[in-house]
Amino acid sequence: MATSRTTQLAPELLARFAGLEPEDLIRALRIMQLSRRLDDREILLKRQNRIYFQISGAGHEAVSTAAGMALRAGSDWFYPYYRDRAMCLALGVSAEQMLLQAVGAGEDAASGGRQMPSHWGSPSLHIVSASSPTGTQFLQAVGCAHASVYLDPQSDDVTLVSSGDGATSEGEFWEALNLACLDRLPVLFLIEDNGYAISVPIERQTAGGSISRLVRGFPGLLVLEVDGTDFLASYQALREAAAWCRSRQGPALVHAHVIRPYSHSLSDDERLYRTPEEREAEAARDPIQRFPEFLLAEGVLDRHRLQLVLDEVEREVQDATERALAAAPPPKGSALRHLYSERVDPTSDQFQSEPIFEGAPLTMVDAINRTLRDEMRRNPRILVFGEDVADCSREENLPRVKGKGGVFKVTQGLQCEFGSRRCFNTPLAEAAIVGRAIGLATRGLKPVAEIQFFDYIWPAMMQIRNELATMRWRSNNGFSCPAVIRVAIGGYLQGGAIYHSQCGEVEFTHIPGLRVVMPSNALDACGLLRTALRADDPVLFLEHKRLYREPYNRSPYPGPDFTIPFGKARLVKVGRSLTIVTYGALVQKALQAASVIESRNPDWTVEILDLRTLAPYDWEAIRLSVEKTARVIVAHEDCLSFGYGAEIAARIADELFARLDAPVRRVAALDTWVAYHPQLEDEILPQVEDLVREAEALLAY
Numbered sequence: 003m004a005t006s007r008t009t010q011l012a013p014e015l016l017a018r019f020a021g022l023e024p025e026d027l028i029r030a031l032r033i034m035q036l037s038r039r040l041d042d043r044e045i046l047l048k049r050q051n052r053i054y055f056q057i058s059g060a061g062h063e064a065v066s067t068a069a070g071m072a073l074r075a076g077s078d079w080f081y082p083y084y085r086d087r088a089m090c091l092a093l094g095v096s097a098e099q100m101l102l103q104a105v106g107a108g109e110d111a112a113s114g115g116r117q118m119p120s121h122w123g124s125p126s127l128h129i130v131s132a133s134s135p136t137g138t139q140f141l142q143a144v145g146c147a148h149a150s151v152y153l154d155p156q157s158d159d160v161t162l163v164s165s166g167d168g169a170t171s172e173g174e175f176w177e178a179l180n181l182a183c184l185d186r187l188p189v190l191f192l193i194e195d196n197g198y199a200i201s202v203p204i205e206r207q208t209a210g211g212s213i214s215r216l217v218r219g220f221p222g223l224l225v226l227e228v229d230g231t232d233f234l235a236s237y238q239a240l241r242e243a244a245a246w247c248r249s250r251q252g253p254a255l256v257h258a259h260v261i262r263p264y265s266h267s268l269s270d271d272e273r274l275y276r277t278p279e280e281r282e283a284e285a286a287r288d289p290i291q292r293f294p295e296f297l298l299a300e301g302v303l304d305r306h307r308l309q310l311v312l313d314e315v316e317r318e319v320q321d322a323t324e325r326a327l328a329a330a331p332p333p334k335g336s337a338l339r340h341l342y343s344e345r346v347d348p349t350s351d352q353f354q355s356e357p358i359f360e361g362a363p364l365t366m367v368d369a370i371n372r373t374l375r376d377e378m379r380r381n382p383r384i385l386v387f388g389e390d391v392a393d394c395s396r397e398e399n400l401p402r403v404k405g406k407g408g409v410f411k412v413t414q415g416l417q418c419e420f421g422s423r424r425c426f427n428t429p430l431a432e433a434a435i436v437g438r439a440i441g442l443a444t445r446g447l448k449p450v451a452e453i454q455f456f457d458y459i460w461p462a463m464m465q466i467r468n469e470l471a472t473m474r475w476r477s478n479n480g481f482s483c484p485a486v487i488r489v490a491i492g493g494y495l496q497g498g499a500i501y502h503s504q505c506g507e508v509e510f511t512h513i514p515g516l517r518v519v520m521p522s523n524a525l526d527a528c529g530l531l532r533t534a535l536r537a538d539d540p541v542l543f544l545e546h547k548r549l550y551r552e553p554y555n556r557s558p559y560p561g562p563d564f565t566i567p568f569g570k571a572r573l574v575k576v577g578r579s580l581t582i583v584t585y586g587a588l589v590q591k592a593l594q595a596a597s598v599i600e601s602r603n604p605d606w607t608v609e610i611l612d613l614r615t616l617a618p619y620d621w622e623a624i625r626l627s628v629e630k631t632a633r634v635i636v637a638h639e640d641c642l643s644f645g646y647g648a649e650i651a652a653r654i655a656d657e658l659f660a661r662l663d664a665p666v667r668r669v670a671a672l673d674t675w676v677a678y679h680p681q682l683e684d685e686i687l688p689q690v691e692d693l694v695r696e697a698e699a700l701l702a703y
């Protein structure tokens with residue numbers, strides 16, 4: 003560290019240089035120059051069609067370098083923005099690594115040729131794989147800081163998250179500030195404000211034009227505003243902000259004013275919306291010009307040494323370019339690699355087990371509660387959180403109240419047994435629940451986040467689809483987020499209406515990288531939840547509300563190690579004449595329909611398959627059954643059109659056409675919402691009669 007070395011400068015200059023030595027300043031100069039030269043080189047390569055995209059860090063180099071130098075590489079955690087090339091260089095990413103990403107090389111350490119350039123990521127440097135959505139990083143940084151504090155309460159690590167001015171308009175920025183302030187988490191928000199989000203100027207982006215003014219009311223948040231084109235001022239501000247976070251006084255926000263001399267990206271021409279005068283005025287503040295002039299004026303180096311530094315940078319860029327251009331592309335046939343964990347395979351026999359039953363039959367809700375409890379006893383890394391999941395947030399009242407433990411009581415008693423660090427209520431913000439889970443899981447914790455109602459999962463959709471499910475693939479196995487997201491889903495509630503009855507599992511089974519599970523009974527819920535908790539992939543665990551307390555699907559507890567592999571259907575009933583492929587609430591309805599059909603037509607027997615996991619699903623079981631019966635219905639509670647059944651029906655038609663004696667039929671909800679009045683609800687959701695009618699039509703085909 004700079005302050006531990008012998009000082010070579012007079013004290014007033016030392017103060018002026020924010021405690022940095024001349025060699026540190028020359029290092030900063032070198033990083034800033036290297037950053038700009040790399041951008042220039044990428045622009046050239048793009049024009050030569052040798053890379054496919056370019057976005058620069060030009061104009062942001064001073065504050066970005068300062069951030070990389072003010073924090074602790076390899077121990078603090080970083081969520082840099084795409085403009086933070088200089089920060090990443092300062093943290094230890096090499097020029098060659100950057101250009102390997104630009105050419106999309108297989109050996110690109112950040113993504114293996116899967117992500118655009120400037121999407122940083124390095125497990126060893128604690129630079130968490132960056133994505134493209136502006137704003138998702140804030141909530142993950144909060145989860146990451148939470149992990150630091152959870153794993154080591156004495157830790158003084160800081161999580162830095164940076165963004166542009168535009169990204170602060172995303173709701174997730176505000177949710178993250180709220181969370182960080184609520185829990186006094188050591189998050190350093192760095193806002194690099196270049197006055198534009200592509201073509202939208204700051205006065206049309208941020209009310210009043212200043213983000214630091216807007217956030218001053220957040221309790222415990224240190225807010226600093228700085229000229230981000232001034233390296234020393236930036237360094238000083240970032241040191242102060244980091245010290246604030248390290249001493250656990252709360253989060254900090256540094257609002258740095260920077261410039262953007264190279265348009266938004268190579269696909270943008272800012273002359274379309276900025277005047278020549280404005281651009282010239284900005285050019286006068288360019289840190290790449292100003293910093294060397296400052297160092298020369300202060301005598302930190304002379305022109306000869308400056309030239310040596312520039313020559314060295316030029317050589318480094320040239321060498322890195324040559325190596326990157328010679329690098330091999332990602333191997334053919336590798337596109338599916340790292341979608342899921344290769345360490346733990348939840349579909350494997352490892353998860354096949356026999357139940358060792360104990361006690362009286364439990365409802366599905368009690369079975370899930372018991373499984374969570376046993377797994378939390380076994381694995382201290384499991385944290386349970388969401389809206390209303392704790393027994394009582396005001397701990398002092400716990401002895402005097404029974405405790406809430408979830409609106410469906412799934413998590414009742416977990417806070418009492420494991421304490422508020424392991425089971426806690428979150429603010430009412432679904433993106434924040436999942437974003438935090440991603441940050442925690444990235445750090446090796448096992449978050450079990452609850453979304454109270456499936457109907458309200460949508461604010462978290464960006465985090466689930468673009469972050470949770472992509473992390474491992476996009477970082478080429480560098481990072482992963484094996485979080486479990488539990489969601490109460492489904493209708494048949496009488497009065498649930500449109501916003502408490504929705505299904506929509508198909509929106510998630512369509513997402514590569516995500517496992518989707520939907521048990522229909524207590525035993526499967528135990529076994530599948532435990533597999534989810536012991537697996538290494540993100541899992542969406544759908545709990546049907548109507549099935550929570552049914553008498554027919556109870557089971558005695560199958561023991562603390564009972565697991566069921568994913569992708570293995572349950573043969574609910576054996577038959578010869580027709581197969582019903584289904585899951586969730588329709589399993590029981592299919593059984594009822596089968597007994598109606600069989601009592602009316604003694605020659606017919608119906609086979610029923612409960613898929614249990616929807617992604618992956620058990621094609622082998624479907625195939626075997628359809629080959630035997632030659633007639634099949636796919637039944638589900640969600641709407642018919644473009645639904646889950648469409649995929650299964652298409653595959654049966656494709657691969658088993660010759661084995662069929664009748665068309666593949668689907669039974670599902672009408673293509674509308676679930677209504678409040680029970681009569682309307684019955685009309686909308688599939689009923690036993692619908693299954694009987696369609697099955698008999700197929701059997702008579």
Ligand SMILES: Cc1ncc(C[n+]2csc(CCOP(=O)(O)OP(=O)(O)O)c2C)c(N)n1
Nearest residue numbers: 085134135136166167168169196198199200
């Ligand atoms: C959620 C989302 N919406 C839109 C985009 C497209 N987009 C990429 S960068 C950008 C502007 C970002 O502006 P700002 O945060 O100020 O960063 P700057 O590029 O100015 O550094 C937009 C709209 C995106 N990547 N993500």
Ligand SMILES: [Mg+2]
Nearest residue numbers: 166167198199
């Ligand atoms: Mg901007």
